[in-house]
Amino acid sequence: MDHPPQAVPEPGPEPGKPSQKIPAPGQEKIPDANTAPEDTSEATAEPTSHEEAAPGAEAPSHATDSRTGGEVEPQRAAPGTDDPNAPQTKDSEAGVTTEQPREDSGPAQATDSESASPSPAGASQENSSQTPAEQGTTNTEQLSEPPPEQPTPRDPGSPEQPTEPALEQPTPSGSASQDQAAEPAASPDGEQVTEPALGQPQASQTEHAHYHSAYAQFPAANEPGFEFETIPLSKPKRPVPPADPVAVAVGNGSLLGVGYWLLGRRAFAVVAALVTLTFAILLATAVRELWLEIVVVVWWVAVIAHGWILASRGERPTQPRRQRLVAIGVTAVVLLLVGGMRFDAARIDDAVADARNAGNCTTALDALDARTVGHRIADAPLTAKGDDTVRACDLLHQANAKLDRALDGDTVALRSAVDNLHAVLDDLPGHEVMAEKVLGRFLDRLPTDDACDTTEITDWLSRIGHDKSILDRAADIVPKVAPLAIVECGDQLMSASDFTLAREHYQQLLDRYPDDDLAPRAQEGVTKATQAIELANVRQLLSTTVGTSPAYCTRPAPYSGATPYGATRPNRALFYGNDEYTSRLPAEWKATDAADAVIIVCAGATEYGPAVETCPYEAPLSPFGYTDVTFKKISIPVRVFEVKTARVIVDVRVEIGGASCPAFLEYRTIGTVDLGPPSEVYVTPSDPDVHAGFTSLVNP
Known part of the structure; x- marks a missing residue:
């Protein structure tokens, strides 16, 4: 990259004379040569061939303040040091050396170069055409502008860094006059101005003047009080206290x-x-x-x-005491809290254990209600044991409520309650006394007022079996309660006409407890229930008709409770069919119900029986004027069934006699034509004749 041009240094003093230079405004005066001057960074650039000035001539050096837009007086070095604004160049004739710029000089170098660079080319050519007096006047006006403010040092209180003294270069003859011309002169108001030295202006520097405009706002890197601040690439580690x-x-x-x-x-x-x-x-x-x-x-x-x-x-x-007190205080509080919570948790657990042994869930839950989150953290296993008690009591409360419903014969609730008891006994050990107390309260209320409800309970409990737990007590109580409940339930069912279920209960007792004292009663119950079932069946058959006869006449059924046929006289019967004649039988022969009937008589339709007598009767259409009419007995087919066994006792035709050949014979004609009397007619039976026809059936 291109470097900013450097100004030609001022000629040194004549040999044998001390170098006297007036410090620029704003620079601190070094009191003593023995005191180390402030270290400033020199920012120089390697000169080019067209930047070298002619020997013995010095170009006027002017700096422009980017903030005010005016030119400022270049900085002058303190006595005994080089001018910080005068870069060193290497010239074989002048014997001046130029240092290579540092690569990391940055914007500070550019600022320094800008402050030390001459005016643009146009200004240099114009000055070259003026007389020395005119040039001095022009420079005086330019330098009368106020100088720029110097940058404030980073730390005013810190001592200044020593600066190596600049080496003075020998100057050729004739340079003294130029040095005198370049020394600053006092202005009327007391300010010092520097008159330009006569000589050929450095026109080559104007070619690079435009490079310095961007850096004019920065102070020179080697100005006194200016220092770089290094930004660390990584965050520094926090010191460990x-x-x-x-x-x-x-x-x-x-x-x-x-x-x-x-x-x-x-x-x-x-x-x-x-x-x-x-x-x-x-x-x-x-x-x-x-x-x-x-x-x-x-x-x-x-x-x-x-x-x-x-x-x-x-x-x-x-002094570690403060740290120790803080640590001990915090840790002691934590340990005391944990220890206190564990102690209180143990106290609560003792109270719960006493309640468990007494089978009292209410007391246990009251003690467990005093626990907090702190108890759970400080002694988790012990509080978990307390939670088991809470769960067990909850299950037992549910079981207790379900057992109350089971007393009404609700086997579903009974099954659920027993499942709860199993869960407590199998999954939550240590709560057997509580479970036994709940079960005992239920068993002590057996049998209930309703024998059939008790039977339902005992039937279900009998299926539990023995598993060497408290539920064995339920299995053991069944034989003590069940027989009486079974019989009484059968009786209740008999009264309710539920004969089938009643017989099942009676038979259940005979099957499970054949040696029980209630076995004869159960046997009697079975008989009664069976007879009741049979009687109900007979009644149903008699009430159902098939054609003109009841269903019983075709499908008879026994009723074992009936009196055997022939055991009594008369054998009371139920007569069905041919009501014309059976309705004329005596009332004492008839039974009112199948329960008191001995036989059931099924009578068929009337038929002609044997002839009794034949008599002539007038017949208008007969060629003889009359016709013979034969009078015959009444014949009725009859089937007699024994009610007790449903077997057919008699299957005969009952013949009923009666009067014949009356003086006047009544008969029916078709239409208005009298065809004469029929050839066959029934005798006219009297009640005794009818009784005589059926008496052999009722009184064998």
Whole structure:
């Protein structure tokens, strides 16, 4: 890249004379040559061939202030030092050397070069055409502008850095006059101005003047008081405060990361607190086991040891008492809280244990209500045991309510209650007394007022069996309660005409408890129930008609409770069919119901029986004027069934006699034509004749 042009240095003093230079405005005066001058960074650029000035001539040096737009007086070095604004160039004739610019000089070099560069080319050519007096006047006007403010040093209170004194170069003859011409002159108002030296202006520097406009706002890197500030590439490490190992270890014993805070290890402190919080949540909710408490103890020992190791590696405080007091205070509070909670949890557990042994869920739950989250964290396994009691009491309360409903014969509720008892006995050991008390309260209320409800309960309990638990008591009570309940339930069912179910209950007792004292009664119940069922069946058959006859006449059914046929006289019967004649039978022959009937008589339609007598009767259409009419007996087909066995006792035709050949014979004609009397007619029976026809059936 191109470097900003450098100004030609002023000629040195004549040999044998001390170098006298007036410091520029704003520069501090160095009181003594023995005092080390302030170190300033020189920012020089390598000159080009067209930038070299003619020997013995010095171009006027003017700087433009970018803030005010005016030219400022170039800075002059203190006595005994080089001019900071005059770059060094190498010329074989002048014997001046130019240092190569530093690569990291940055904007400060550009500013320095800008301040030391001559005016643009146009100005240089114009000045070259003026006389020395005119040039001096022009420079005086330009330099009368106020000088720019010097940058404030970074630290005014710090001592100035020594600056190496600049080496004076020997100047050729004739340079003294130029030096005198270049020395600043006093203006009327007291300010010092520098008159330009006569000579050929450096026109070559104007070619690079436009490069310095962007850097004119920056001060020169080698101005007094200007220093670079180094920005670190990485954040510096935070210093580790001194910490006492004992305090750190004790502080970490609180499991809150207090020791790490004392060490300044915030990340460790946060992690330790989060891990402790996680353990607390797990102990209070999900993992309430002894092994997790062991893990917490291991973690407690680990953070204590880790804190001790970290603190032992670092610097220790001279007065560790404050740290120790803080650590001991926090840890003591934590340990006292944990210890107090564990002690109170043990006290509550003792009260709950007494209530469990007494089978009193109410007392146990009252004691468990005093627990808090602190108890759960401090002694998770013990509080988990208390939670088991809460769950057991809840199941037992449900079982108790269901057993109350089971007393009404609700076997579904009974089954659910027994399932609850099984859950307590199998999954929640230690609550057997409570479960036994609930079960005992239920069993003590057996039998109930309703024998059939009791039978339902005992039937279900008998299927539980013996499993060597408190439920064996329920199985043992069944034989003591069930027989009487079964018989009484059968009687209730008989009264309700539920004969089939009643017979099942009676038979159940005979099957399960054949040697029981109630077995004869049950047997009698079976008989009665069976007879009731049979009687109901007979009644149903008699009430159902098939054609003109009841269904019983075609499908008879026994009724074992009926009186055997022939055991009594008359054998009371139920007559069905041919009501013309059966309705004329005596009332004492008839039964009112199948329950008191001995036989059932099924009578068919009337038929002609044997002839009794033949008599002539007038017949208008007969050629003889009369016709013979034969009088015959009444013949009725009859089937007699024994009610007790449903077997057919008699299957005969009952013949009924009667009067014949009356003086006047009544008959029916078709239309208006009298065809004469029929050839066959029935005798006219009287009631005794009808009785005589059926008497052999009723009184064998």
